Amino acid sequence: MVQVNYPYETNFEAPLPAWPNTQACAAAKTFPPSDDLKLASKFNTTNIMAIQRAYDVFANFSGNVSCINFDGSANGTIPSLVPFGWDIQTCNDLPIELGDEPATSCFGWNTFDQYGWVDKCLTKYNLNPQFNWALDYFGGRNPGADFEGSSNIIFSNGNIDPWSGGGILTNVTSNNIALIVEDGAHHYDLRAPHENDNWSVQEVRATEFATIKRWIEDFQNMELWINWD
Secondary structure (H helix, E strand, C coil), X not given: CCCCCXXXXXXXXXXXXXXXXXXXXXXXXXXCCCCCHHHHCCCCCHHHHHHHHHHHHHHCCCCCCCCCCCCCCCCCCCCCCCHHHHHHHHCCCCCCXXXXXXXXXXXXXXXXXXXXXXXXXXXXXXXXXXXXXXXXXXXXXXXXXXXXCCCCXXXXXXXXXXXXXXXXXXXXXXXXXXXXXXXXXXXXXXXXXXXXXXXXXXXXXXXXXXXXXXXXXXXXXHHHHHHHC
């Protein structure tokens, strides 16, 4: 839901309202405190119910689902974006090392079970994950050096997109540019224009358009000069 936190309703990963993260937080806060005897009879379930109401924004914004099915089956109700394609990619050239740090947060890498991940991928797809392939092939460990010989690349990131943490956020060479979409979720600038688009994505798209247009014109002028010569 964080990835698709757009300022208008979408049906990309699931039917979602505008700014679904804000809506989910608001839904969680609407649940009453657990002084209700039914809730307090065995243990305090207030937080669990609040999480459920927040998650309903993602799984049941339409209100048409009577029960959320978490089993991941074909008949399940959990929205999924091309699950098998993405699953195969994470077992091949883009494995993502997910773990947690119980003492600090649910995000971290120290507890990632690499052997378990490899075993799953070999069992399901006969694929051995290439953990360093993306960095080896595309670069990124040292952006200034890795992209020194490249040109005509626009690195665009939304500043509220979780993936932006691994993005190129500043200009690292003279032939490539980095653009930031304020309040922008995942690939916001690549979506079709919308009447509720914010000012930042409109500016970024205009910059992208003008930059690519200039690249094409420069290439055409260079070819014209070569042919004339």
